[in-house]
Amino acid sequence: xxxxxxxxxxxSEMTLAEKASLCSGADTWHTQxxxxxxxxxxxxxxGPHGLRKQxxxxxxxxxNISAPxxxxxxxxxxxxxxxxxxxxxxxxxIGEEALAEQVSVVLGPGVNIKRSPLxxxxxxxxxxxxxxxxxxxxxxxxxxxxxxxxxxxxxxAANSQExxxxxxxxxxxxxxxxxxxxxxxxxxxxxxxxQTVMCSYNKINGxxxxxxxxxLTDILRGEWGFDGVVVSDWNAVNDRVAGLLAGLDLEMPAxxxxxxxxxxxxxxxxxxxxxxxxxxARRLARLxxxxxxxxxxxxxxxxxxxxxxxxxxxxxxxVLLKNDGGVLPLAAGASVAVIGEFAKRPRYQGAGSSRINPxxxxxxxxxxxxxxxxxxxxxxxxxxxxxxxxxxCDAVLVFAGLPDDYESEGFDRTDLNxxxxxxxxxxxxxxxxxxxxxxxQCGAPVLMPWREEVRGILLGGLGGQxxxxxxxxxxxxxxxxxxxxxxxxxxxxxxTPCFGNFSTGDLSVEYRESIxxxxxxxxxxxxxxxxxxxxxxxxxxxxxxxxxxxxxxxxVTVTNAGKIAGAEIVQLYVSGPSDxxxxxxxxxxxGFDKVFLTPGESRTITFELNPxxxxxxxxKTAAWAVEGGTYTVSVAASSRDxxxxxxxxxxxxxxxxxxxxLQNTIYYSVPSGAFTVPDADFAAVYGQELPQRxxxxxxxxxxxxxVDVSVTRIGRTLTKIIxxxxxxxxxxxxxxxxxxxxxxxxxxxxxxxxxxxxxxxGGVLPPARLEGLLLIMNGKRLRGLPKxxxxx
Numbered sequence: 001x002x003x004x005x006x007x008x009x010x011x012s013e014m015t016l017a018e019k020a021s022l023c024s025g026a027d028t029w030h031t032q033x034x035x036x037x038x039x040x041x042x043x044x045x046x047g048p049h050g051l052r053k054q055x056x057x058x059x060x061x062x063x064n065i066s067a068p069x070x071x072x073x074x075x076x077x078x079x080x081x082x083x084x085x086x087x088x089x090x091x092x093x094i095g096e097e098a099l100a101e102q103v104s105v106v107l108g109p110g111v112n113i114k115r116s117p118l119x120x121x122x123x124x125x126x127x128x129x130x131x132x133x134x135x136x137x138x139x140x141x142x143x144x145x146x147x148x149x150x151x152x153x154x155x156x157a158a159n160s161q162e163x164x165x166x167x168x169x170x171x172x173x174x175x176x177x178x179x180x181x182x183x184x185x186x187x188x189x190x191x192x193x194x195q196t197v198m199c200s201y202n203k204i205n206g207x208x209x210x211x212x213x214x215x216l217t218d219i220l221r222g223e224w225g226f227d228g229v230v231v232s233d234w235n236a237v238n239d240r241v242a243g244l245l246a247g248l249d250l251e252m253p254a255x256x257x258x259x260x261x262x263x264x265x266x267x268x269x270x271x272x273x274x275x276x277x278x279x280x281a282r283r284l285a286r287l288x289x290x291x292x293x294x295x296x297x298x299x300x301x302x303x304x305x306x307x308x309x310x311x312x313x314x315x316x317x318x319v320l321l322k323n324d325g326g327v328l329p330l331a332a333g334a335s336v337a338v339i340g341e342f343a344k345r346p347r348y349q350g351a352g353s354s355r356i357n358p359x360x361x362x363x364x365x366x367x368x369x370x371x372x373x374x375x376x377x378x379x380x381x382x383x384x385x386x387x388x389x390x391x392x393c394d395a396v397l398v399f400a401g402l403p404d405d406y407e408s409e410g411f412d413r414t415d416l417n418x419x420x421x422x423x424x425x426x427x428x429x430x431x432x433x434x435x436x437x438x439x440x441q442c443g444a445p446v447l448m449p450w451r452e453e454v455r456g457i458l459l460g461g462l463g464g465q466x467x468x469x470x471x472x473x474x475x476x477x478x479x480x481x482x483x484x485x486x487x488x489x490x491x492x493x494x495x496t497p498c499f500g501n502f503s504t505g506d507l508s509v510e511y512r513e514s515i516x517x518x519x520x521x522x523x524x525x526x527x528x529x530x531x532x533x534x535x536x537x538x539x540x541x542x543x544x545x546x547x548x549x550x551x552x553x554x555x556v557t558v559t560n561a562g563k564i565a566g567a568e569i570v571q572l573y574v575s576g577p578s579d580x581x582x583x584x585x586x587x588x589x590x591g592f593d594k595v596f597l598t599p600g601e602s603r604t605i606t607f608e609l610n611p612x613x614x615x616x617x618x619x620k621t622a623a624w625a626v627e628g629g630t631y632t633v634s635v636a637a638s639s640r641d642x643x644x645x646x647x648x649x650x651x652x653x654x655x656x657x658x659x660x661x662l663q664n665t666i667y668y669s670v671p672s673g674a675f676t677v678p679d680a681d682f683a684a685v686y687g688q689e690l691p692q693r694x695x696x697x698x699x700x701x702x703x704x705x706x707v708d709v710s711v712t713r714i715g716r717t718l719t720k721i722i723x724x725x726x727x728x729x730x731x732x733x734x735x736x737x738x739x740x741x742x743x744x745x746x747x748x749x750x751x752x753x754x755x756x757x758x759x760x761x762g763g764v765l766p767p768a769r770l771e772g773l774l775l776i777m778n779g780k781r782l783r784g785l786p787k788x789x790x791x792x
Contacts (some may be wrong), residue, residue, distance in 0.1 A: 003293075007285035010037055011278060013248070019281045020263040022245060022555040022577060023244065028234075029054065029244035031250065044252075045101070045151070048108020048124065048140070049074040049349065049464065050356035051094060053101045068464065069097050070306040071349055073313050075109060075136075075442045077461035079486035080536070081317040082569040083140040091143020093309055094303040104291035105150040105196060108354075109182040111137045114444075114487050115517055116502040118413040123350035123443025127187070127486040128178055128518030129533065131589045134187030141192035141426055148294025150195030150287065153188050157181055157215060158511075162412045163503040164751050166236065167703050169203035172511040176623075177204075178617035179515050182219070189224045195287060196229045199248060201236045208238045216247035224718050229287050234353075235756040238703070241266045251279040252679035259374050294718055303359055303732045309375045313364075314463040314470025316567070320456075320481040320537040321489075325765070327455040329477030329539060330395055330776075335391045336373055339429055340380045340399035340422075340501035347401050347441040348467050352409025352744060357532035361652040362468035364439070364475075366398065371476050381426035390432035397475065398429050398454075401441035410744035412503040416447045416493050426450045440473060446487045448530065459483075463627055477539065481565035482594070484536035484638065488518050491530050519639040520585035534589075540566040547644035553612075555606045556635045556644065560597035565742070567596040571636045571783050572607045574614060577629030580736045589635065606671040614650050621655065628652025635654035700777045702755035702770065709754070714777050722757055722765070723749055 011019065018034055026032045031036030033041030046052035051069040072078070074091050081087075098106055110121075114128040126133040141151050158170035158181045172181060188194060197220060199209040210232050220226045231250040237243055240251060240259040266272035300675060320328065323387055330336060343365045349356060368375050378389045380398070391395045400422040409414055417423075430436040430453040437456030441463065448457070460471050460480070473479040481547060490496055497513040516524060519533035540562025547556040552618065558568055572591030576584040591607035613624055618625040629652070634645040638713065675789075701710050754774070758767050 003286055003289045006289055010039055010285050010289075012608075013037060014281065016264050016267060016274070016277075017260070019277050020267075020761070021257070022281050022284050023249060023258055023263060023277070023567075024240075025254040028253040033288075033779050040286070040288050040292045040753070042104040043287050044107060045098070045103045046108070046353050047094060047106040048110055050354075050358075051097045051101060051103060051106065052354065052356055053103055053773050054710065057333040065357075066357045067101060067356050068309055068359045068563070069101075070094075070303065071358040071361075072310050072445060072466035073317055073467065074123045074349055074354070074462050075126045075488075076123040076350075077317045077463060078313055078318050079132065079136055079317075079640050080459070080461065080483035081313070081594070082132070082136060082484060082486070082592050083316060086141035086316055087136050088143040089103070089309055090313060092141035092146055092215055093301070093306045094140075094141075095147030095149040096299075097143040097306070098144070099147055099294075099296055099299040100301050102295055103149070104295065104428060105152055105287075106144055107152045107198065108154065109137050109140050109151065110154050111188060112155055112159050113181055113184065113517060114513070115513075116496055116498050117413075117416060117487070117490070118493075118502060119160055119444075119447040120407055120412045121350070121352065121409050122487075123407060124354055124409075126184075128488065129486070130183035131187075132486055132533060132592065134184035134191075135592075136151045137184060137188040139191040141188060141194050141283055145192070145195065148291075150291065151230075152196040152198045152231060153185060153194040154198035155200035156197050156209060156220070157200060158186055158204050159167070159202055159209075160269055161503045161509065162410055163505065164507055164705070166201040166751065166756065167203075167507060168201075168751050169206060169508045170511065171205055171508055171515050174619035174622075175617050176511055176514040176517075184222075185620040186224055187536065189220065189226050193226075194228060195290070196231050196250075197226060198231050198233055199236060201233050208236075210236050210248050211239055211242035211246045213246040221247065227283075235752075236563075238753075238755065240271050244272060246281060249283050255757075256766070259563040264517040271662055276498070277543050279466045286407060299618055302442055307360065310464045311466035311469040311473070314460065314467040314479075315473045315479045317461060317483045318471060318474050318481050319459040319461075319465075319483040319485055319535075320474075320539075322451070322455070322457040322534070323537050323539075324455040327395065327435055328458065328475060330373060330475055334374070334394035335392075336368070336375050337393040337395060337396045337429070337433070338375045338377050339370065339386055339389065339423060340401070342399035342439075342441050343377065343397070344379075346399075346463065346467055347403065348463050350408065350443050350462060350466060351404045355408070356465075356787055358465035361465050364397075364468040364471045367469040367472035368475065371478070372474055373476060375792070377507045380429075381421070382644075383424060384429040390436065392427040393433065395434045396429045396436040398436060398438045399441065400438060400634050401460075402443065402446065405743050406442050408744050411747040412778075413444070416445060416504075417444075417755065418446050418448075418492070425450060427453060430454045433697050433766055437475075439475075440738050441467075445487060445530075447492070451530070459485075465759075477564075478622065480539040480564055480567065481536065482538060482567035484534050484569045485531055486533070488522055488529055488533045488639075488732075489531040491528055495522075495527055496528070510542075515583070515585060520588065524586040529640075532640040534636065535572050535641070536569070536638075538562075538566045538568070540564050542566075542568040542597070544570075544635060544637075544643040546604070547635050547646060549609075549646040549648055551609060551648055551650055553606055553608055554635065554646070556601055556603055557604045558595055558597065559602040563599050565598045567594055568637075570605055571638070573634045573636055573639065573642070574609075575632040575634065577617075577631060579629065582627065584616065587632075589639075595660060611653075618655055626650060626653045627653035627655065700774050704774075704775070705753055705755040706750045712777050714773065718773060719750075744763055 030041045049072045053067045110124045111133045229249045237251045436454045542557045543561045545557045574586040574590045575587040590613045615624045634642045636642045706719045
């Protein structure tokens with residue numbers, strides 16, 4: 001009997017209550033099993049750059065202790081490798097560790113687009129470019145699922161900021177939604193077939209993702225052919241019955257049986273067709289049965305091999321941004337001042353639900369010493385000491401970056417600045433010794449006011465547990481740097497395309513920049529930029545020749561013209577016709593490859609092209625379309641370093657006949673002076689009024705936050721009670737002095753909708769009790785108020 005047949009049989013034998021119970025978790029990390037039918041419960045665990053299997057006390061924010069696992073560099077770092085093979089290897093290793101821990105589904109990867117460099121969770125995501133994000137997601141999914149372990153592709157969709165993430169509304173035009181924010185998900189679903197997809201917290205154009213039928217059923221299943229399980233993000237469910245009707249199969253974590261009873265009652269009363277519930281139950285049964293077949297008792301993995309892979313992942317992902325005078329690699333026998341606490345206590349991953357408990361942790365200072373470098377150390381806190389040590393050595397390495405409390409899940413950054421102390425440390429070292437290189441450890445772009453003061457800049461990103469060794473390999477020349485930027489580095493926050501429309505505090509977040517995200521904006525507007533998308537230096541040089549392109553493929557020969565071995569990331573961009581009748585970016589990434597070459601070696605790289613390479617999404621026909629005309633296909637070393645181009649004639653699909661005024665169906669608003677584009681009426685574009693924003697006079701409801709209700713006396717009391725409850729959940733003696741956890745918990749608590757606290761409070765604040773409190777806050781007089789609070 002096949003798994004599908006077994007699932008059908010088991011579901012047919014379930015009672016209504018059992019089918020309803022199957023659609024919510026058994027606890028924080030397990031699905032519901034049914035002993036009566038010998039039906040298994042399976043375990044899921046956070047990823048995506050390692051395994052976070054919690055042991056003992058559980059939470060969904062990475063606070064309490066988890067089992068040791070290999071901490072690979074997060075997606076923000078490995079994306080800079082542009083290496084599909086590397087991502088597949090990492091995925092396979094994570095799958096092996098999941099097998100060893102009896103975990104059936106890894107919650108990752110995240111493929112949300114980096115709309116703004118300020119998003120607190122950007123370290124979990126790959127890129128500002130959907131093609132790159134999609135291709136790398138396919139690779140890591142293939143790797144994990146090759147071990148029989150499922151993944152949960154997340155967060156579907158348009159989840160681009162942390163502020164009010166559980167109730168915010170991403171208002172996105174259709175071209176931007178399809179071309180930018182859904183494209184990576186589409187590629188991953190079609191090519192890699194993830195076992196599960198996780199819906200996001202936010203609304204998309206007025207409808208919560210968890211109950212967005214167009215998203216979860218019409219597009220995901222109907223258009224892309226997804227046949228797996230759709231799971232909610234933790235505490236993301238707004239209306240459980242509406243979620244099932246939309247295509248949301250599994251609510252996580254457990255609802256304590258509350259929503260199970262609501263689902264069963266809806267079926268009995270005719271509000272939910274039983275076949276809808278049956279289909280979700282069958283999908284969940286197939287997932288559990290497949291997982292049961294894959295798990296192997298007493299499975300083990302080679303932790304030393306995984307550590308070596310993590311080291312290679314850092315070295316292949318580090319990006320050399322500046323290298324004046326060949327300050328790097330370090331000269332043999334040179335005395336080296338190593339300055340900055342990050343050299344000994346590295347920032348190697350982000351904070352929040354993805355936080356891994358590493359099997360071991362290297363640091364750059366020790367690894368440099370192990371490679372024979374004559375190193376001397378200062379923590380950089382004393383400018384006089386910093387300058388004195390820098391002046392006494394042949395070269396200086398300054399380790400700087402963003403501390404945990406600067407970027408984390410739960411809150412967004414408010415600026416692009418490094419800590420003042422880090423900037424001062426760098427300037428002091430550079431003033432004392434011109435041979436200064438800065439090594440940056442951060443998960444997102446930062447401003448570099450000292451950029452012209454130093455000779456070298458190496459972006460390590462967040463390097464994982466073996467990052468210290470990977471950086472040492474680059475700094476000593478054991479390996480040539482080969483990473484390139486998967487996101488643009490702006491000169492100023494004000495230059496970013498969504499400036500003024502990101503994390504403003506409004507619940508409606510208008511994506512007014514539309515398709516002009518990242519380099520699509522900077523390159524089209526010809527904005528000056530610190531470092532462009534796809535940029536990265538090497539210790540060797542590469543030459544491009546013999547470029548050819550047509551509508552089906554492009555090819556180029558790449559030669560290592562330097563004296564040492566190295567790898568080059570070759571990028572392929574497509575530009576639309578110069579007389580295009582629609583708005584387009586100057587060019588878009590449509591191919592990339594990473595090739596390793598010894599000195600003098602040449603290799604020809606071929607890229608496949610297809611109709612989608614030349615397409616845009618036509619909102620008038622609700623379909624992908626090709627405009628006929630002369631396109632330019634270019635091979636490049638970065639988005640601003642085009643090495644060769646060829647014109648290609650493309651036959652259109654006839655959509656030209658309906659292109660009239662298409663440019664006016666998108667509402668653009670980008671920094672002034674960039675484009676000459678009309679401001680279309682927003683309501684007319686969407687056929688509806690803008691989603692309502694919070695007003696001080698509206699009634700309180702289950703999607704109100706503690707920020708909202710704290711204007712009332714009862715609300716302030718409730719805030720204190722909930723804070724006490726959640727502080728117990730999020731408190732961990734090992735992290736009491738970790739400022740990032742305090743900031744994350746504070747932001748999460750204050751911006752979480754009240755409905756979610758019923759799940760988070762362990763039964764202390766059940767829905768019925770919450771409803772009573774809301775009635776009181778909305779002016780109803782109820783008896784037993786003191787008793788109600790005593791019970792809380």
